[in-house]
Amino acid sequence: xxxxxxxxxxxxxxxxxxxxxxxxxxxxxxxxxxxxxxxxxxxxxxxxxxxxxxxxxxxxxxxxxxxxxxxxxxxxxxxxxxxxxxxxxxxxxxxxxxxxxxxxxxxxxxxxxxxxxxxxxxxxxxxxxxxxxxxxxxxxxxxxxxxxxxxxxxxxxxxxxxxxxxxxxxxxxxxxxxxxxxxxxxxxxxxxxxxxxxxxxxxxxxxxxxxxxxxxxxxxxxxxxxxxxxxxxxxxxxxxxxxxxxxxxxxxxxxxxxxxxxxxxxxxxxxxxxxxxxxxxxxxxxxxxxxxxxxxxxxxxxxxxxxxxxxxxxxxxxxxxxxxxxxxxxxxxxxxxxxxxxxxxxxxxxxxxxxxxxxxxxxxxxxxxxxxxxxxxxxxxxxxxxxxxxxxxxxxxxxxxxxx
Amino acid sequence: xxxxxxxxxxxxxxxxxxxxxxxxxxxxxxxxxxxxxxxxxxxxxxxxxxxxxxxxxxxxxxxxxxxxxxxxxxxxxxxxxxxxxxxxxxxxxxxxxxxxxxxxxxxxxxxxxxxxxxxxxxxxxxxxxxxxxxxxxxxxxxxxxxxxxxxxxxxxxxxxxxxxxxxxxxxxxxxxxxxxxxxxxxxxxxxxxxxxxxxxxxxxxxxxxxxxxxxxxxxxxxxxxxxxxxxxxxxxxxxxxxxxxxxxxxxxxxxxxxxxxxxxxxxxxxxxxxxxxxxxxxxxxxxxxxxxxxxxxxxxxxxxxxxxxxxxxxxxxxxxxxxxxx
Numbered sequence: 160x161x162x163x164x165x166x167x168x169x170x171x172x173x174x175x176x177x178x179x180x181x182x183x184x185x186x187x188x189x190x191x192x193x194x195x196x197x198x199x200x201x202x203x204x205x206x207x208x209x210x211x212x213x214x215x216x217x218x219x220x221x222x223x224x225x226x227x228x229x230x231x232x233x234x235x236x237x238x239x240x241x242x243x244x245x246x247x248x249x250x251x252x253x254x255x256x257x258x259x260x261x262x263x264x265x266x267x268x269x270x271x272x273x274x275x276x277x278x279x280x281x282x283x284x285x286x287x288x289x290x291x292x293x294x295x296x297x298x299x300x301x302x303x304x305x306x307x308x309x310x311x312x313x314x315x316x317x318x319x320x321x322x323x324x325x326x327x328x329x330x331x332x333x334x335x336x337x338x339x340x341x342x343x344x345x346x347x348x349x350x351x352x353x354x355x356x357x358x359x360x361x362x363x364x365x366x367x368x369x370x371x372x373x374x375x376x377x378x379x380x381x382x383x384x385x386x387x388x389x390x391x392x393x394x395x396x397x398x399x400x401x402x403x404x405x406x407x408x409x410x411x412x413x414x415x416x417x418x419x420x421x422x423x424x425x426x427x428x429x430x431x432x433x434x435x436x437x438x439x440x441x442x443x444x445x446x447x448x449x450x451x452x453x454x455x456x457x458x459x460x461x462x463x464x465x466x467x468x469x470x471x472x473x474x475x476x477x478x479x480x481x482x483x484x485x486x487x488x489x490x491x492x493x494x495x496x497x498x499x500x501x502x503x504x505x506x507x508x509x510x511x512x513x514x515x516x517x518x519x520x521x522x523x524x525x526x527x528x529x530x531x532x533x534x535x536x537x538x539x540x541x542x543x544x545x546x547x548x549x550x551x552x553x554x555x556x557x558x559x560x561x562x563x
Numbered sequence: 564x565x566x567x568x569x570x571x572x573x574x575x576x577x578x579x580x581x582x583x584x585x586x587x588x589x590x591x592x593x594x595x596x597x598x599x600x601x602x603x604x605x606x607x608x609x610x611x612x613x614x615x616x617x618x619x620x621x622x623x624x625x626x627x628x629x630x631x632x633x634x635x636x637x638x639x640x641x642x643x644x645x646x647x648x649x650x651x652x653x654x655x656x657x658x659x660x661x662x663x664x665x666x667x668x669x670x671x672x673x674x675x676x677x678x679x680x681x682x683x684x685x686x687x688x689x690x691x692x693x694x695x696x697x698x699x700x701x702x703x704x705x706x707x708x709x710x711x712x713x714x715x716x717x718x719x720x721x722x723x724x725x726x727x728x729x730x731x732x733x734x735x736x737x738x739x740x741x742x743x744x745x746x747x748x749x750x751x752x753x754x755x756x757x758x759x760x761x762x763x764x765x766x767x768x769x770x771x772x773x774x775x776x777x778x779x780x781x782x783x784x785x786x787x788x789x790x791x792x793x794x795x796x797x798x799x800x801x802x803x804x805x806x807x808x809x810x811x812x813x814x815x816x817x818x819x820x821x822x823x824x825x826x827x828x829x830x831x832x833x834x835x836x837x838x839x840x841x842x843x844x845x846x847x848x849x850x851x852x853x854x855x856x857x858x859x860x861x862x863x864x865x866x867x868x869x870x871x872x873x874x875x876x877x878x879x880x881x882x883x884x885x886x887x888x889x
Contacts, residue, residue, distance in 0.1 A: 181644045209644035214674035218637035221630060221671065225641025228628050229603065229653075233641065251630050355626040355642065357601045357653050364606075364629035365616025 161335045166297040166327040167192030169334045170262055173301040174234050175206045176342040177260075177308050180349075181226035181233040183211045183219040187241035188274045189324035190264035194236055216241035220248035220261075227257045228363055230354035232308065235259075238324055239266035242280045246287070249317075253288030254379065255364055258311035258351065259318075262304065265425065265476075266324040267511040275512020276324040277476035278425060282453075282485050288379055290318040290386055291454040295428045297327055297334050299405040305337070306393040309346050313393075314386045315353075323426040323476075325512065337401055345400050383455040390452055408457035410449040411464055413439065417446030419528060420468045422490055424450050424475060427515050431474075434520040445524060456489055462497040465490075471501055472527035474520070474540070476509040483507070483537030504530055508540025515540065572596045572624065579622035580614040584781025586771030586788060587611055587687040589745045591658065594685060594769070597755040600625055603642050603653045607635035607663030610694045611687065626653070635659050636671035636684060643680045654759065655682040661702035662692045664768075665726050676735040676764040683758050683765045689773035690725070697776040701726040704796070705848065706841040707828045709776070714831035719841045724848070729802070732766050736805040740766040743799060746788035747870050750799060750811060757801075770797045778827025790822040793867055795849035798856045810861035814868035816853060819846040 164172070170193050174182070182201070184194035200206035209226075213219040216237050223233040237245060242263055252259050263281045267273040281291060290310060294300045300322045307318040322328060355363060367375060387408060394407035412432050414420055423431055428449040438445045448464055450457070465471055471494075473487035482488065487505035494501055504527045509515040519541050526538060574595035581588035591611055595604070603626045606612045612629045615622040630638045639657045646652035657675075659668050664686035672684055691709045692698040699712040704725045708714055712721035732740045738761050743751040751769065758765040770791055772784040779787055791797040794817050801809030820842055823829040832838030853859055 181641060183641065209647055211640055211644055211678065213637060213640075214670055214677070217634060218640070218671050218674055221634035221637030222641035222644065224630055224634075225605065225628070225638035225643075226645040227641075228638075229642040229645035231641075231645035233645075247631050248634055255630070355603045355628055355653075357603065357626055360600075360624055360626045362616055362621035362623050362627045364627075365621055366613055366618065368618055371618055 160338070161333050163331055164297075164334050164336075165192060165329060165331050166300060166322065167264075167329065168196050169297050169301050169336065170304060170322070171196035171200065172336050173304040175200055176337060176339055177234075177305060177346060178232065179208050179234040180231035181209045181211065181223065183213055183222035183226075183233065183235045185213050185216045185219045185237070185241060187216070187238050189266055189276075189328045190236045190238045190241070190262065192328060193262060193264070216244040217248055220245040220252065223259050223261070224248060224252050224255070224257060227259050227351065228255070228355050230349070230351050230356070232349040233259060234261065236262040236264065238264040239268055239280045242284065243268060246284060249284060249287045249289065252317050254375070256315045256379070256382070257317060258315055260304070260307045260311050261317070261319055263319050263321045264324045264328045265321050273511040276326055277510045277512070278321065278323070279477040279510070281319060281321045282477040284319075285454055285485070288383070289454060290314070290316055290383065290390070290452070291321060292318065292390070292452055293321045293424045293450065294327070295405065295410070295426055295449060297330065297332050298403070300327060301334055301336065302397060302401065302403055302405060305342055305346060306397050310386065310389050310393045312349060312351070313389050314382060316382055316386055321425070326426045335403070341400060345397065387452075387455050387457060406449065406451050408452045408460045409464055410451050412447040412449075414446035414448055414464055416444055417468055418444045419470045419472070419524065420446045420448055420465060421520070421524060421527075422448045422450065422465075422471060422473045422486070424453065424486060427474065427476070427509060427520075430515060430517050431520055434517050434524065437517070438521070438524060450486065453486070456493070458493045458496070461490065461493050462499060465494060465501065466497070466499045468501055470504070470527055472504040472506060472523055474506045474508060474515070474523055476507075478507045478510070478537075487537075502530070502532065502534040504535035505537045506535070506540050507537060513541060572600055574598065574600070574623065574625045575615065576622050576624055580617065581610070582775050582781070584774040584784040585610075586745050586773060586784050587660070587689060588614070589784070590687050590769045590771045593745070593748060593751060594755055595625065597752060598654070598656055598759065601651070601653055602626070602656050603628065605629075605635050605639040605642060605655065605657045607657070607659035607668055608632035609660040609663055611658055611660065613694055632663055633667040634671050635663060635668060636675040639682045639684075640675050640678065640680045643682050655680070657682060657684040659684070659686055660693070661686060661688040661690060662700045664688070665701035665728050673735065676732070676737050676766070679763055681762045681764070683767065685767045685769060686728075687769050687771040689771050689776060691773070691776050693773045693776045702728070705844060706832060708831060709828070719838060720828075720831065729768060729800070733802050733805040735764070738763040738765060739801070739803055740768070741801040741809070742768045742770070742797065744770040744788045744792050744797065745772070746785045746792060747799065747811070747867075750870050754801065776828070778830070779825050783825055787822070787825050790817060790825065793817045794819045794822045795853040795858055796822065796845070798852050798858055800856055807856065810856050810858060810863055811870060812861045812863045812866035813853065813858045814866040816859065819849050
């Protein structure tokens, strides 16, 4: 049923439809509306689940860890500082191979503190061993969350569904919410084979040593590689049953005959599509590619999609400070490894909620087109000429204490 | 055979890698056998986790989960939430050392209690970070030597006091909290059984000597633990909803010096005159405990002597008299 609904509320509805038994929550902007809505559902009896309001994000991640280890389907959400406070536990969840699903409402990381959108938070956790899926719209956020449980439980890997804070979480748009019977048909009840059970005692989370730790990590890596297939399968079965698709590993737009392709992640793709349309109307053969899945990295699909292009630009909302763009580095590596010698320009923009307007995106396309043989390493989109460095301290107008 | 009918559960079975004389291994073996098989144990990082699990080996005969250092109480909250509404819910028990309780785990522990989870949190207190090589914790007693509170030209060991954890726990007004000691098994047994008969958040603080970190003979662990109680340094008490409801009376308080002299971690106090002042401080702390909890005159069913003479299950048993201690 189509409803005009805020992104966060739509995600909460999707969570309800997945029948979680345990929800752990700690407030942080811009994730809060999701867990507020879930709390109301539990309070109204519309969702039968244990709702655990924790004392920190570290605890919220730990509660879902414990719940899933005990065989329950569980959910949590966070962002920014909260996600980073969870970091230790998120690595642990992945290493224990627990099928946890969470939402990251992508937000900048301080300092300086900033509540608005970029993707520094989840991209900083790209090595945590989670599957990371990034969505473009609120419809995709709903559909991907439902797919996430199926992928997680099939692969015994945690899945983080990343949606841009405010641009999606706080935006009202028309979303088709599936009905319960459809979701039940798509998502079987949780079955976790390694559930902690007194009838069949097992040890989960014991020590390892140099003679086997490497193999655990290798197995984890292989599991993520294998998950590529499950992510595609989950998207295809979803399309069959619900009649909607948002791509699987990638989502491409006008790339078939494109000479220049812009690669991006998340909600920025909406404006990118408009810019592609405008440039094509002027006769420019441009296209766009959205990475829906960043971990596991869809190397083969990406190379396949980009190998016909003469020039590639990557526009991303995060940075590995001291290196440059994170995703551009991975795209360059994938193409280089495959022997595809196409220049890849790096653009970092939209940080801390700065709007990536159609004009900014058109400027990215133009800069990439005008660049010479050497690719643009790392260009900050719409950045002021003279940025403050380091962030200025607030001037104190009146000293708190007079001179002694 | 149903595991609940077994003569002894051996929840923590032999073959683990604890040091000889490890108070925590003793305490954990006593406690987990008393818990029975229908539990899920969540363990914080620390000695107990390290010496009981190694590669694919495990000494645990009950379901056991370890995540990280700080979060055992929160993981337990999730395990417990998952049990609700189940036909045969498992009881949830947390095990942590003093680092995982007094320090890095305190926030998660407070959350567990505040939210009223049905879980028993057990702190095996050996008064320092032993797993990493004896560093001071919030639980390390005043004047004790650790690798990060070393005595030196300007130092007599840890300059601060042991954190009053029980007062913090008591402020949560939870159904049950108690201190216990490996040296008083019948008392420990009664407290575990009482804790397991109740629901809601419960807390057990078990004094567990570490021969390696405290620098005493491995065979002296129980003797050291007994003296900690008999000096008043570690009072055995019970609290219900924050109020003291049970106290182990001291038959004859022993001087603190007797306890300190058994342990290398206090040796520096007896080498130089300035150490004598710290010994007086520690005696004053013990005396304050005796007054605070009424350890001399509490109207209790047994005192330290009687509790020490209780026969253990009618098999062999142990008898301890003051002569054995000297």
